[in-house]
Amino acid sequence: MKSKGLLLRKSLLYLILDRPVFPKGVLGSVGIIQLRDKVSNRRRVFEQAAGLARSLAKSRTFFIVNDYADIALLSGADGVHLGQGDLPLKEARKMMGKGKIIGVSCHNLSQAVKAQEDGADYIGIGPVYRSATKPECEAIGIGELRRLRNKISIPYFAIGNINRENLGEVINAGCGRAAVCRAILEAGRPDAAAKNLFSILNQAVIK
Numbered sequence: 001m002k003s004k005g006l007l008l009r010k011s012l013l014y015l016i017l018d019r020p021v022f023p024k025g026v027l028g029s030v031g032i033i034q035l036r037d038k039v040s041n042r043r044r045v046f047e048q049a050a051g052l053a054r055s056l057a058k059s060r061t062f063f064i065v066n067d068y069a070d071i072a073l074l075s076g077a078d079g080v081h082l083g084q085g086d087l088p089l090k091e092a093r094k095m096m097g098k099g100k101i102i103g104v105s106c107h108n109l110s111q112a113v114k115a116q117e118d119g120a121d122y123i124g125i126g127p128v129y130r131s132a133t134k135p136e137c138e139a140i141g142i143g144e145l146r147r148l149r150n151k152i153s154i155p156y157f158a159i160g161n162i163n164r165e166n167l168g169e170v171i172n173a174g175c176g177r178a179a180v181c182r183a184i185l186e187a188g189r190p191d192a193a194a195k196n197l198f199s200i201l202n203q204a205v206i207k
Contacts, residue, residue, distance in 0.1 A: 002062060002078060004101050007031070008121060011062065012201040013194065014157050014179035020048035025191025026184060027061050029198035034081055034179075036066035049075035062101060069095050079103065081124065084111065089118045105159075107140055109147045116154050123152065124179055127160025128170065132182070142173045149174030164196060171204045 011031025015022065022033055035052055037045050049065050053076035056063040064079050065072035069092040072080035079101025082092060092102055103122045104115040112123050125148060130139045137160075145158055158170045159179040170178060178201060187193035 002060065004062070004078070004099070004121065007060060008062070008101065008155060011155065012177050013198045014124075014159075014177065015184055015194070016066075016159075016179055016181040017052075018181060018185070020051060022052075022055075023184070023190035023194075026194040027059050029191075029194040030061055030184075032062045032064055032179075034064040034066055036081075042068065042071065046071045046075055049077055053077050064101065064103065072096070073100070079121070081105065089115065089120055093119055106156075107137075108144055109151065112148055112152050112156065116152055120154060122154055123156040124159045125156050125175070126158055126179075128158050129161040129166065131161040142169055145170065145175055146173040164193075164200070167197065167200050171201070176201055176204045 013030050014032040015026060015030045016034045016036050018036060033056065035049055037048060045068065049071055053063050062078040064081050065075065065077045066081045067086055069080045069087050073096050080092060081103040082089060083105045089102060089104060101121045103124060104120045105124045106112040106115055112125060115123050125145060127137050127139050128145055139160060148156060155177055156175065157177040157179040158175045162170060162178045162180050163183040167178060184190045184193045
């Protein structure tokens with residue numbers, strides 16, 4: 001498995017997949033790829049995860065499975081991403097061990113602090129803007145994102161309809177990392193879109 005410490009810190013752009021394939025040209029820009037399949041049964045999710053884990057095994061891009069710590073472990077993924085209603089982080093850590101990455105979705109500062117104290121490797125904070133991916137979730141807004149600055153020391157990624165047009169606002173709020181889906185996958189040239197987003201983040205003062 002990839003050594004998670006420094007490589008995770010260097011990861012600025014996070015791609016969430018709603019399909020079991022990814023544009024090959026994004027690997028130089030994307031530090032983390034997550035499989036988020038809310039439709040398929042667990043067997044199908046495992047099959048997709050195992051295939052993606054093999055594809056990314058020799059890359060410098062981490063592969064994360066959403067929700068399912070057991071599938072992440074058995075598929076050979078680099079880690080799991082947990083929602084607030086999923087397996088508790090401490091229990092997931094017992095299952096997966098210290099070498100695996102565990103990320104947690106948070107919607108406010110208090111959840112982010114708890115995730116950090118419980119040993120999360122990174123946090124996804126949002127949705128910053130209302131997102132078509134999760135239309136039922138209220139946007140937390142830039143103000144809530146700004147509250148994390150200087151209080152959260154582990155990497156945290158702004159999520160929720162982040163794109164080229166609003167990424168500057170995210171950075172100005174103190175967040176130098178972003179998780180995206182449609183901004184890359186629905187672009188005419190996903191590789192160019194990923195490169196552009198990474199360039200904006202990489203040039204930001206905040207890391």
